[in-house]
Amino acid sequence: MTKESNTKMTKKDLRTLAFRSVFLQASFNYERMQAGGWTYSMLPFLKRIHKDDKKALSESMKDNLGFINTNPTMVGFLMGLVISLEENNEDRSVIKGLRVALFGPLAGIGDAIFWFTVLPIVAGICSSFALEGNVLGPILFFAVYVCIFLSRIIWTTAGYNLGTKAITTLRENSKVIAKAATVLGITVIGGLIASYVHVNLAVEIPVAAGHTISLQKDFVDKILPNILPLGYTLGMFGLLKKKSISPTTLILVTFVGAIVLSFLGIL
Amino acid sequence: MHSITLVQGILLAVMAIIVGFDFWLEGLYLFRPIIVCTLTGLILGDLKTGLIAGGLTELAFTGLTPVGGTQPPNPILAGIMTTVIAYTTGADPKATIGLALPFSFLMQYVILFYYSTFSVTMKKAEEYADNADTKSFAKLNWITILIIGLTYGVIVFLCTYVAQAPMKVLVESMPVWLKHGFEIAGGILPAVGFGLLLRVMLKVEYIPFLIIGFLAASFLNFSNLLPVALIGTAFALYGYFNDKNKAELTQAANNNQGGNDYDEGI
Numbered sequence: 001m002t003k004e005s006n007t008k009m010t011k012k013d014l015r016t017l018a019f020r021s022v023f024l025q026a027s028f029n030y031e032r033m034q035a036g037g038w039t040y041s042m043l044p045f046l047k048r049i050h051k052d053d054k055k056a057l058s059e060s061m062k063d064n065l066g067f068i069n070t071n072p073t074m075v076g077f078l079m080g081l082v083i084s085l086e087e088n089n090e091d092r093s094v095i096k097g098l099r100v101a102l103f104g105p106l107a108g109i110g111d112a113i114f115w116f117t118v119l120p121i122v123a124g125i126c127s128s129f130a131l132e133g134n135v136l137g138p139i140l141f142f143a144v145y146v147c148i149f150l151s152r153i154i155w156t157t158a159g160y161n162l163g164t165k166a167i168t169t170l171r172e173n174s175k176v177i178a179k180a181a182t183v184l185g186i187t188v189i190g191g192l193i194a195s196y197v198h199v200n201l202a203v204e205i206p207v208a209a210g211h212t213i214s215l216q217k218d219f220v221d222k223i224l225p226n227i228l229p230l231g232y233t234l235g236m237f238g239l240l241k242k243k244s245i246s247p248t249t250l251i252l253v254t255f256v257g258a259i260v261l262s263f264l265g266i267l
Numbered sequence: 268m269h270s271i272t273l274v275q276g277i278l279l280a281v282m283a284i285i286v287g288f289d290f291w292l293e294g295l296y297l298f299r300p301i302i303v304c305t306l307t308g309l310i311l312g313d314l315k316t317g318l319i320a321g322g323l324t325e326l327a328f329t330g331l332t333p334v335g336g337t338q339p340p341n342p343i344l345a346g347i348m349t350t351v352i353a354y355t356t357g358a359d360p361k362a363t364i365g366l367a368l369p370f371s372f373l374m375q376y377v378i379l380f381y382y383s384t385f386s387v388t389m390k391k392a393e394e395y396a397d398n399a400d401t402k403s404f405a406k407l408n409w410i411t412i413l414i415i416g417l418t419y420g421v422i423v424f425l426c427t428y429v430a431q432a433p434m435k436v437l438v439e440s441m442p443v444w445l446k447h448g449f450e451i452a453g454g455i456l457p458a459v460g461f462g463l464l465l466r467v468m469l470k471v472e473y474i475p476f477l478i479i480g481f482l483a484a485s486f487l488n489f490s491n492l493l494p495v496a497l498i499g500t501a502f503a504l505y506g507y508f509n510d511k512n513k514a515e516l517t518q519a520a521n522n523n524q525g526g527n528d529y530d531e532g533i
Contacts, residue, residue, distance in 0.1 A: 067464050131323065
């Protein structure tokens with residue numbers, strides 16, 4: 001009983017998690033984007049939840065290290081949700097599925113609010129002050145963003161409460177829900193491939209004087225849009241799964257390949 | 268006409284480290300030109316130039332956002348150099364925005380380079396996760412942050428105090444194919460991350476949903492993935508109710524059988 005209550009998040013814990021969510025991009029990289037920082041932000045709480053069980057902690061860390069890319073300001077919502085599922089020992093595939101399914105939409109919502117709505121408005125107003133030589137411009141700008149930073153506490157608490165409320169439903173049908181969550185997650189991964197992976201052939205073939213055919217626009221795109229990103233991702237998947245080639249090798253090959261192909265004018 | 272003193276160079280480097288951390292983490296938006304230029308102006312003792320450069324550069328950079336893992340021309344270097352060049356040459360900040368751009372591109376490519384190379388840290392992270400080694404895992408995240416901060420400090424010190432002119436030449440002499448190559452690598456590398464996710468999650472029975480998600484995102488051409496997630500939710504709910512129904516039916520059938528056995532027993 002005491003052990004149970006130890007692992008519950010207090011208000012102070014949620015605030016700490018909200019502030020720690022600032023580490024989301026600590027080790028940002030193109031392979032898994034925010035995965036390292038995401039895990040690091042939640043690490044003290046994951047450690048407390050799985051305290052005596054090293055294997056469970058390791059599994060949780062590994063799951064959380066999967067690709068993630070979402071809006072830094074609102075990520076606390078997803079962190080709160082995941083922590084509530086973790087502390088109730090929810091089925092790992094439910095956590096994984098929800099995490100993958102939700103980060104994209106959350107990024108969409110967060111970016112639309114903070115980058116495309118709030119920033120232009122605040123920047124516009126504050127810049128007009130600054131252009132007149134008024135210090136109020138940058139001061140006001142700073143004040144607004146401190147408030148936005150503090151809103152992380154609200155998102156984190158909301159995510160955690162949502163997870164805690166949903167837990168009984170989740171528990172009763174965990175197997176069915178795990179499958180549903182995976183279906184959702186896989187659908188979103190399909191969408192992620194189409195929107196995050198970019199491969200564009202730069203080759204243009206001259207056919208007549210002053211007339212060229214773009215291999216990408218006139219040929220590849222006519223077959224199926226994004227067919228090259230899909231092919232490359234499935235290729236990576238195949239090499240990882242069937243040939244057990246390490247991700248690091250694949251990254252190096254991709255990186256060097258990109259520069260060589262850029263030099264040759266193919267990409 | 269002014270020149271930058273050593274103390275000013277150091278102060279600018281320290282400021283760059285702090286706002287550099289902030290840009291890397293997207294915390295308090297101290298990295299926006301309106302703040303960077305104002306602070307630069309304060310350090311140079313010319314607040315007014317800082318404010319005006321800040322207003323101009325902020326407006327110029329409003330549309331350039333680091334959304335979805337893309338990296339715009341660097342707002343910090345743009346802010347610092349717009350102000351510094353205006354201060355040292357006495358030129359109008361309107362004109363110095365353009366002169367600051369090469370420095371902004373330089374930092375953009377440095378960050379792109381780190382985005383790619385930091386992929387290597389994931390192997391270590393994976394190893395620490397395997398051993399549930401939380402201490403090393405934390406250290407790894409701090410090392411990457413510190414590398415970024417130091418890089419900002421060094422580059423800003425070089426650009427502002429040591430060698431403004433040679434830095435500019437260096438940036439302009441970088442071959443186009445190399446810059447382009449970094450961008451291309453950035454576009455393709457997420458494929459490795461998705462390959463890893465699929466390795467964990469994809470089973471044959473889920474392939475239809477991968478195809479649907481892919482096609483939906485390809486043809487909707489919408490700015491975010493919410494519609495795709497809703498399509499996924501529709502399938503998930505449909506499957507969920509179906510499976511739940513099936514489970515209840517089997518349970519009911521089992522109960523019936525149980526009941527019959529009981530009847531026979533009597």
